[in-house]
Amino acid sequence: MWWHQHNLCFRHPIEEDYSSGDLEEKVATIAETDESAESEGVIDSYKRREILSRRPSYRKILNELSSDVPCVPKIEEEISEEEGTPPNIATMAVPTSIYQTSMGQYIAIAQSGTIQISNPGCDGVQGLQALTMTNSGAPPPGATIVRYAAQSADGTQHFFVPGSQVVIQDEETEFAPSHMAAATGDMPTYQIRAPTTGLPQGVVMAASPGSLHSPQQLAEEATRKRELRLMKNREAAKECRRRKKEYVKCLESRVAVLEVQNRKLIEELETLKNICSLKTD
DNA sequence: AGATCTAGCCGTCACGTCAT
DNA sequence: ATGACGTGACGGCTAGATCT
Numbered sequence A: 001m002w003w004h005q006h007n008l009c010f011r012h013p014i015e016e017d018y019s020s021g022d023l024e025e026k027v028a029t030i031a032e033t034d035e036s037a038e039s040e041g042v043i044d045s046y047k048r049r050e051i052l053s054r055r056p057s058y059r060k061i062l063n064e065l066s067s068d069v070p071c072v073p074k075i076e077e078e079i080s081e082e083e084g085t086p087p088n089i090a091t092m093a094v095p096t097s098i099y100q101t102s103m104g105q106y107i108a109i110a111q112s113g114t115i116q117i118s119n120p121g122c123d124g125v126q127g128l129q130a131l132t133m134t135n136s137g138a139p140p141p142g143a144t145i146v147r148y149a150a151q152s153a154d155g156t157q158h159f160f161v162p163g164s165q166v167v168i169q170d171e172e173t174e175f176a177p178s179h180m181a182a183a184t185g186d187m188p189t190y191q192i193r194a195p196t197t198g199l200p201q202g203v204v205m206a207a208s209p210g211s212l213h214s215p216q217q218l219a220e221e222a223t224r225k226r227e228l229r230l231m232k233n234r235e236a237a238k239e240c241r242r243r244k245k246e247y248v249k250c251l252e253s254r255v256a257v258l259e260v261q262n263r264k265l266i267e268e269l270e271t272l273k274n275i276c277s278l279k280t281d
Numbered sequence B: 001a002g003a004t005c006t007a008g009c010c011g012t013c014a015c016g017t018c019a020t
Numbered sequence C: 001a002t003g004a005c006g007t008g009a010c011g012g013c014t015a016g017a018t019c020t
Helices: A021-040 A045-052 A058-068 A079-083 A178-184 A215-280
Strands: A095-100 A106-110 A115-118 A128-134 A144-148 A158-161 A165-170 A189-193
Touching: none
Parallel strands: none
Antiparallel strands: A095 A106, A106 A115, A115 A128, A128 A144, A144 A189, A158 A165, A165 A189
């Protein structure tokens, strides 16, 4: 596979990643026809899809690179799989679930119901922020208001918690009673609710699939599932793009390093040549 | 100033891979 | 077999640059 070779090669994306002869032939054919097709403004997207599939994840590729070259940083694995509990969380209450947000923050949900948020970039307890669950209040039915002692608020954040629920940062504290918003000052409010983004905020689908009977309920369930899938895919796409950027940056830095090495080797060669010519004279 | 181009980002779809 | 996940492709949107 091309990323196993120790020489860097940038190729048209359509050419990437195919080592089997059959596929290479296909790729070559497609790559050639691609140009002509593009000139005609016609691209066989079906064939292209066929060729473009089976590409390993950027994480895999980059980690392959990093195993070859120690200076290449590895892309972080999911904390639940490889990294384990972040150190600044491990020192606190024993969590039952740990999640990572798209902002890189860790959320630990303890058995007691306590939610802890930590910023991986911060040291020790500084990066850990406590959440207080206040289930008894005026918030909409089914939604749990979570007060989050944030140190800095930078836009809306969605956190995923067990049971296909979502923790949603409410910048305007629109679902918190005004007196609560006043009491929390600048602290943003968070809600835990079902990910029904297509439905009005605060509406929670309570029915389980097994208890659905009417066509309307089935339709609602289907909509809910679709919304959930879209939301997850949205997040996945963001993460994928982030990894891709990281991957490209890594390749660029490798190019820079290899160019320097190449220059040095050329200089060395010239020096040796000069020495040889002097000796022969 | 308005039109056009370009690059970058995002959401969605389709599809392959992997784990269960 | 099936669901979750990762990623390429595509189209829409936007901001900045360039052209007329």
